[in-house]
Amino acid sequence: MAFSAGAMGTNDNEGKTGIMWTLGDGDFEYFRNVVYRESGIRLTELKKALVQARLTKRIRQLKMGSFAEYSEFVRENYNDELVHLINCITTNKTDFFRENRHFEFMENTIFPEWMGKKKNSIRIWSAGCSTGEEPYTIAMVVLEHLPGAAAKDVKILATDIDTTVLEKGATGMYSADNVADIDTPLLKKYFLRGRGPNEGNFMAKDPLKKMIRFRRLNLLDETYPMKGQFDLIFCRNVIIYFDRETQLRLFERFYNYLRDDGYLFVGHSETLTGLTSRFKLVSNSIYRKVL
Numbered sequence: 001m002a003f004s005a006g007a008m009g010t011n012d013n014e015g016k017t018g019i020m021w022t023l024g025d026g027d028f029e030y031f032r033n034v035v036y037r038e039s040g041i042r043l044t045e046l047k048k049a050l051v052q053a054r055l056t057k058r059i060r061q062l063k064m065g066s067f068a069e070y071s072e073f074v075r076e077n078y079n080d081e082l083v084h085l086i087n088c089i090t091t092n093k094t095d096f097f098r099e100n101r102h103f104e105f106m107e108n109t110i111f112p113e114w115m116g117k118k119k120n121s122i123r124i125w126s127a128g129c130s131t132g133e134e135p136y137t138i139a140m141v142v143l144e145h146l147p148g149a150a151a152k153d154v155k156i157l158a159t160d161i162d163t164t165v166l167e168k169g170a171t172g173m174y175s176a177d178n179v180a181d182i183d184t185p186l187l188k189k190y191f192l193r194g195r196g197p198n199e200g201n202f203m204a205k206d207p208l209k210k211m212i213r214f215r216r217l218n219l220l221d222e223t224y225p226m227k228g229q230f231d232l233i234f235c236r237n238v239i240i241y242f243d244r245e246t247q248l249r250l251f252e253r254f255y256n257y258l259r260d261d262g263y264l265f266v267g268h269s270e271t272l273t274g275l276t277s278r279f280k281l282v283s284n285s286i287y288r289k290v291l
């Protein structure tokens with residue numbers, strides 16, 4: 001049996017029985033408005049159970065007794081609590097070599113192009129990088145398949161709104177389950193096997209780590225701190241959480257942040273068709289600027 005917000009749900013009940021409190025309509029409305037306004041993430045009615053489960057963890061952490069108490073706490077400590085609220089709400093599913101056709105395209109189409117242009121300075125942005133599997137994959141593909149990569153100036157900026165996932169990404173430490181999608185020779189070449197307390201974990205080696213910078217960046221922010229443009233922008237499986245208006249604004253920003261000969265990658269289930277004519281499709285969910 002679930003308790004109503006603010007009624008019977010005490011932390012004691014929660015702790016002893018694992019019972020979850022019920023998120024009332026009013027509090028859900030408040031949280032979904034805050035989340036939409038601050039992150040662009042749209043939470044439909046269908047997401048109510050998910051929000052309830054995810055915020056329960058935070059309420060438990062704060063040793064509070066109900067959603068009503070937590071929503072009051074958010075109102076009173078808005079600036080400090082916002083980051084934790086958003087961290088709870090984001091969906092961070094990701095994998096190494098996810099949607100591998102994009103990495104094959106890098107190897108087969110983009111790298112020969114760069115070699116032809118004798119490109120030595122390369123800037124890549126993984127926007128919505130989650131726990132880092134995407135930028136580490138990009139780094140491995142670059143080192144493995146771009147001739148002379150180690151001597152080139154290659155930098156990957158990995159950004160996300162969620163500070164928890166960024167912390168994990170920056171450690172470069174992954175479980176055996178996490179690295180299951182990496183072929184054994186690549187795993188051996190680019191990761192160290194943990195010993196002692198790190199037994200069962202794998203740590204990205206320096207050549208990968210040195211290429212990547214993890215930073216918090218809310219894609220909704222009015223301005224971004226980056227000065228230059230990028231050769232590649234990966235924003236995969238992020239815009240699905242945004243509405244059309246937010247997506248449009250974002251692609252306008254990406255247009256300006258992408259070099260004229262750059263490429264934009266979105267998730268396989270995402271499309272710019274019918275949304276903006278500023279980009280043209282060149283391959284499966286890969287776009288270039290219309291100049």
Ligand SMILES: C[S@@+](CC[C@H](N)C(=O)[O-])C[C@H]1O[C@@H](n2cnc3c(N)ncnc32)[C@H](O)[C@@H]1O
Pocket residue numbers: 038039040041090091092093094095098127128129130131134159160161162165217218219220235236237238241267
């Ligand atoms: C499902 S993950 C995708 C990870 C990776 N790009 C991939 O395709 O495997 C979506 C990520 O987008 C991030 N995100 C959601 N809203 C964001 C925003 N407004 N600004 C920056 N990142 C955001 C989430 O925190 C989450 O880590």
